[in-house]
Amino acid sequence: xxxxxxxxxxxxxxxxxxxxxxxxxxxxxxxxxxxxxxxxxxxxxxxxxxxxxxxxxxxxxxxxxxxxxxxxxxxxxxxxxxxxxxxxxxxxxxxxxxxxxxxxxxxxxxxxxxxxxxxxxxxxxxxxxxxxxxxxxxxxxxxxxxxxxxxxxxxxxxxxxxxxxxxxxxxxxxxxxxxxxxxxxxxxxxxxxxxxxxxxxxxxxxxxxxxxxxxxxxxxxxxxxxxxxxxxxxxxxxxxxxxxxxxxxxxxxxxxxxxxxxxxxxxxxxxxxxxxxxxxxxxxxxxxxxxxxxxxxxxxxxxxxxxxxxxxxxxxxxxxxxxxxxxxxxxxxxxxxxxxxxxxxxxxxxxxxxxxxxxxxxxxxxxxxxxxxxxxxxxxxxxxxxxxxxxxxxxxxxxxxxxxxx
Amino acid sequence: xxxxxxxxxxxxxxxxxxxxxxxxxxxxxxxxxxxxxxxxxxxxxxxxxxxxxxxxxxxxxxxxxxxxxxxxxxxxxxxxxxxxxxxxxxxxxxxxxxxxxx
Numbered sequence: 169x170x171x172x173x174x175x176x177x178x179x180x181x182x183x184x185x186x187x188x189x190x191x192x193x194x195x196x197x198x199x200x201x202x203x204x205x206x207x208x209x210x211x212x213x214x215x216x217x218x219x220x221x222x223x224x225x226x227x228x229x230x231x232x233x234x235x236x237x238x239x240x241x242x243x244x245x246x247x248x249x250x251x252x253x254x255x256x257x258x259x260x261x262x263x264x265x266x267x268x269x270x271x272x273x274x275x276x277x278x279x280x281x282x283x284x285x286x287x288x289x290x291x292x293x294x295x296x297x298x299x300x301x302x303x304x305x306x307x308x309x310x311x312x313x314x315x316x317x318x319x320x321x322x323x324x325x326x327x328x329x330x331x332x333x334x335x336x337x338x339x340x341x342x343x344x345x346x347x348x349x350x351x352x353x354x355x356x357x358x359x360x361x362x363x364x365x366x367x368x369x370x371x372x373x374x375x376x377x378x379x380x381x382x383x384x385x386x387x388x389x390x391x392x393x394x395x396x397x398x399x400x401x402x403x404x405x406x407x408x409x410x411x412x413x414x415x416x417x418x419x420x421x422x423x424x425x426x427x428x429x430x431x432x433x434x435x436x437x438x439x440x441x442x443x444x445x446x447x448x449x450x451x452x453x454x455x456x457x458x459x460x461x462x463x464x465x466x467x468x469x470x471x472x473x474x475x476x477x478x479x480x481x482x483x484x485x486x487x488x489x490x491x492x493x494x495x496x497x498x499x500x501x502x503x504x505x506x507x508x509x510x511x512x513x514x515x516x517x518x519x520x521x522x523x524x525x526x527x528x529x530x531x532x533x534x535x536x537x538x539x540x541x542x543x544x545x546x547x548x549x550x551x552x553x554x555x556x557x558x559x560x561x562x563x564x565x566x567x568x569x570x571x572x573x574x
Numbered sequence: 575x576x577x578x579x580x581x582x583x584x585x586x587x588x589x590x591x592x593x594x595x596x597x598x599x600x601x602x603x604x605x606x607x608x609x610x611x612x613x614x615x616x617x618x619x620x621x622x623x624x625x626x627x628x629x630x631x632x633x634x635x636x637x638x639x640x641x642x643x644x645x646x647x648x649x650x651x652x653x654x655x656x657x658x659x660x661x662x663x664x665x666x667x668x669x670x671x672x673x674x675x676x
Binding site for chain 1: 581582583586627628629631633636637641656658659660661662663
């Protein structure tokens with residue numbers, strides 16, 4: 169944890185100059201600026217949403233901002249994570265983000281948490297802050313943040329994005345009124361969505377991608393709400409879910425109601441402490457997955473083959489069906505020579521093009537979609553199906569670096 | 575006729591349409607029409623017991639149908655039904671569905 173200039177209860181001459189445009193705004197003024205300076209906001213994630221959030225909250229004069237992130241900046245982040253620069257590739261996002269924020273505003277404090285937020289550490293980390301701004305990218309962490317915020321009675325400023333669409337609201341706000349009715353705590357994420365989608369219901373990777381500007385809009389919507397909550401001005405986004413569609417350039421608003429039967433924030437809560445959120449969401453814990461030893465180069469089994477073994481197989485001229493289950497626009501970016509493109513969603517209807525008796529190897533970008541395709545083909549009676557581990561990214565890493573990564 | 579807005583993650587199951595106009599006097603009837611027209615959507619919206627999945631919210635205009643009369647909620651001509659799924663916003667393949675790319 170890094171501590172720089174600790175905020176004091178008054179502004180210096182330099183700060184008065186810096187915050188001039190706030191100070192002359194009656195809704196902020198000196199009182200408001202001091203509230204900002206004394207505010208403590210926890211940002212979970214220094215990625216797409218965290219980037220604009222961190223920059224603007226720092227610029228606004230929020231006195232203390234905690235960041236939770238354990239990731240490292242890579243080139244694919246730069247299309248949207250504007251808090252990081254090309255020079256930061258390979259650095260910890262935490263360090264890169266803190267540098268950018270302190271460059272904009274040295275009169276603030278950044279607390280760095282180089283961890284994955286977990287059931288073990290969440291309450292301890294969150295308890296020192298006034299609110300959490302959720303800039304994460306996965307369901308387990310979102311449910312974890314929600315439950316921790318409900319338990320600790322902290323507002324959860326929520327935003328999420330998908331391709332061209334975003335959502336934002338303020339969950340779990342302690343107190344406040346909705347439609348004139350006083351609440352102990354506003355509706356929570358579980359009131360909106362009691363459960364996450366089961367993994368694999370919809371192919372995610374094929375549908376992946378995000379317009380680079382989108383997290384800017386949604387992240388700044390979250391920053392706006394955070395600043396409004398600190399200042400106590402305006403109408404906070406409590407009990408309302410804003411939906412944003414970038415392609416239509418349209419904002420819509422839905423009502424979010426507190427569910428009296430909500431297991432966390434309802435009248436008779438059944439979840440009163442943090443649970444195992446990976447299990448709840450039906451996904452493997454990434455840290456456990458990482459701890460599993462990667463197979464040594466040249467690994468091949470009845471069901472799996474790695475990039476090196478696949479290369480040897482191709483070089484030997486073995487006869488087998490080699491299927492790429494990615495989307496056509498991905499095939500345009502990069503491909504492994506000899507693979508036939510059948511996008512995952514088309515596999516069922518194009519199964520007639522394949523021989524169930526022949527040996528089959530399937531690949532995609534990272535190995536997830538091809539695992540699904542392999543399972544499907546086996547269920548259809550294909551006898552010798554191997555999933556290529558690590559997909560075309562592993563091919564680029566281990567076999568042919570001239571194949572671009574994306 | 576009610577207007578049904580289809581969110582991005584589900585458009586691949588609905589001929590890439592972003593909205594459709596459908597008949598029906600209740601939410602259940604309109605969604606029935608929707609999944610008759612696009613059978614691939616059925617599995618996305620409903621579980622094996624035919625119940626709306628808990629990570630898919632349906633709003634009649636701006637109100638969640640769970641707080642109205644659910645499937646039996648009356649739909650008038652000119653109403654808008656919005657399907658709003660849970661999105662996590664960005665994740666690698668391992669973390670599951672409908673995650674975008676933060």
